[in-house]
Structure formats: structure tokens, C-alpha cells
Amino acid sequence: MSKIETNKEQKRNSLLDSAFTLFIENGFNKTSIADIVKKAGVAKGTFYLYFKDKYDIRNHLISHKANQVFQTAYTELRKHKEIEDFEEQVLFIIDNILDQFAQNHNLVLLISKHLSWGFFKDFLSVAPSKDTPAIFTIYETMLAHASHTYRTPDLMMYMILELVSGTSYNTILYEQPVPLDQIKKPLYEVIRGIFSQYRE
Known part of the structure; x- marks a missing residue:
């Protein structure tokens, strides 16, 4: 550069x-x-x-912060060569992101209210730099190496994204209905159920 x-x-x-x-x-x-x-x-x-305006910087800011959080989680995943299964890789990334959110409530306040699927596909399909692939590109690469094929994988990830976002907001910020460490196990069981429903 x-x-x-x-x-x-x-x-x-x-x-x-x-x-x-x-x-x-x-x-x-x-x-x-x-x-x-x-x-x-x-x-x-x-x-x-x-x-262009204040709304534009807000949207780019959400994308910027979401990319940082995801890239941190993905970097950690790459250190764990033993995690080869696509579904376990996704769960590892989710777990890492939730832990990052738990350490920085401001990120939750900024990202969770605005990170819709449309936003995910539009903004997070753009690479943050020449050396760093876009989040959606990484997801598609992981999916290509999965041991299962999935019908409508975009819809599958939409369901998971909405579930994690909706579930984590109150539990991280207010420990309601339970603290984060207590919600993880049932949350991940539901996510595994979503994966199994979409396997072909």
C-alpha cells in the first residue's frame, strides 16, 4: 500500500x-x-x-465493526486446525463473537440493532481490504468445504443470524432471561437443529 x-x-x-x-x-x-x-x-x-451523509457513515461503521469482530473470530478459528467440520466452525465463530460482545457492550448496541440480512449481504460482501476477504466470501468458502450440502444456505444463515442476534441482545446487556454462559448451550443446540433441517 x-x-x-x-x-x-x-x-x-x-x-x-x-x-x-x-x-x-x-x-x-x-x-x-x-x-x-x-x-x-x-x-x-x-x-x-x-x-455521503451521517447515515452513510453509520452504515459503513456497522460494517467496519462487524468485519473487525468477525475477522477476529475467524483468525482464532484458523488457529484450531482440528475443527474441520463446517457446522462446528460456524459455532466456534459464533461463540467467539458472543464473547467479544460480552467484553464490549457498545458493540452490541451498535451492531445488533442494525445487522439485518440485507445489510449483511450488501455491506459484508465487500472486502475490508485487499488482503482480507469479505465475510460473505469466507462463509461461502467454508460452505464449499462442508461435508454436507445444504438447501438454501442463505436462508439457513439468515435463520441463524436472526436467532443469535435476537437471543444475545438482552442476555449480554441485561443478563435476561439468563446470563450469556447459561444461554449458550440451548442456543447452540437450536443452531445444530437448524443445520440438520437444512441438510440435503
């Missing part, structure tokens, strides 16, 4: 980091573009080189 490209990426990341902090501290509606650029230490015109 050239010095110019590195500088551009640093400015973009600075804007994203500033937006994340301000959205969490002040709320999305009370945060202005002027607030974001001031905290990032860049000119207002720089903002518009990367984002």
Missing part, C-alpha cells in the same frame, strides 16, 4: 472511530457531521470524500 493510500485509510478509520465514540456517547440523532470531523481532526470536506 502506498503512502497516499495509507494516509487515506487512516483518515477514513479516524472518521469511523470518531463516529463510533460519538454515536455511543451522544446518540446518533444528537451527533452532527461537524462533531465527527472535529473529533477526528480532519476538515469537513474530507468527510465527503468517504461518506
Whole structure:
């Protein structure tokens, strides 16, 4: 990566980091573009080189943070060569992501409310960098090496994504109806049931 490209990426990341902090501290509606650029230490015109408006930076921010969380989980998975089964790989990634969320409630507040399937396919199909494949690309690669084939694998993952998102939100933030460590076992049993229903 050239010095110019590195500088551009640093400015973009600075804007994203500033937006994340301000959205969490002040709320999305009370945060202005002027607030974001001031905290990032860049000119207002720089903002518009990367984002159309405040909604656009929010969407890119969710994608950016979701990518970071997923890539961290996937990196950990790759250290465990013994986990070869596709379904167990997915469960490992989910478990790691839930643990990351438990350590950072702000991520839950940002991502869980907005990470729909349409968003997942649109934004997370884009590679975060030249050296890092998109989340959806990684999923398709894992799926291609699975020992089973699955009918409508997109629908299968939609069901799992919605289940995990809906189940984890309250249990991580409020320990309701039970703490996270108590929800994991029944949650993973349900996910295994979804896998079995979609196997061909």
C-alpha cells in the first residue's frame, strides 16, 4: 500500500472511530457531521470524500465493526486446525463473537440493532481490504468445504443470524432471561437443529 493510500485509510478509520465514540456517547440523532470531523481532526470536506451523509457513515461503521469482530473470530478459528467440520466452525465463530460482545457492550448496541440480512449481504460482501476477504466470501468458502450440502444456505444463515442476534441482545446487556454462559448451550443446540433441517 502506498503512502497516499495509507494516509487515506487512516483518515477514513479516524472518521469511523470518531463516529463510533460519538454515536455511543451522544446518540446518533444528537451527533452532527461537524462533531465527527472535529473529533477526528480532519476538515469537513474530507468527510465527503468517504461518506455521503451521517447515515452513510453509520452504515459503513456497522460494517467496519462487524468485519473487525468477525475477522477476529475467524483468525482464532484458523488457529484450531482440528475443527474441520463446517457446522462446528460456524459455532466456534459464533461463540467467539458472543464473547467479544460480552467484553464490549457498545458493540452490541451498535451492531445488533442494525445487522439485518440485507445489510449483511450488501455491506459484508465487500472486502475490508485487499488482503482480507469479505465475510460473505469466507462463509461461502467454508460452505464449499462442508461435508454436507445444504438447501438454501442463505436462508439457513439468515435463520441463524436472526436467532443469535435476537437471543444475545438482552442476555449480554441485561443478563435476561439468563446470563450469556447459561444461554449458550440451548442456543447452540437450536443452531445444530437448524443445520440438520437444512441438510440435503
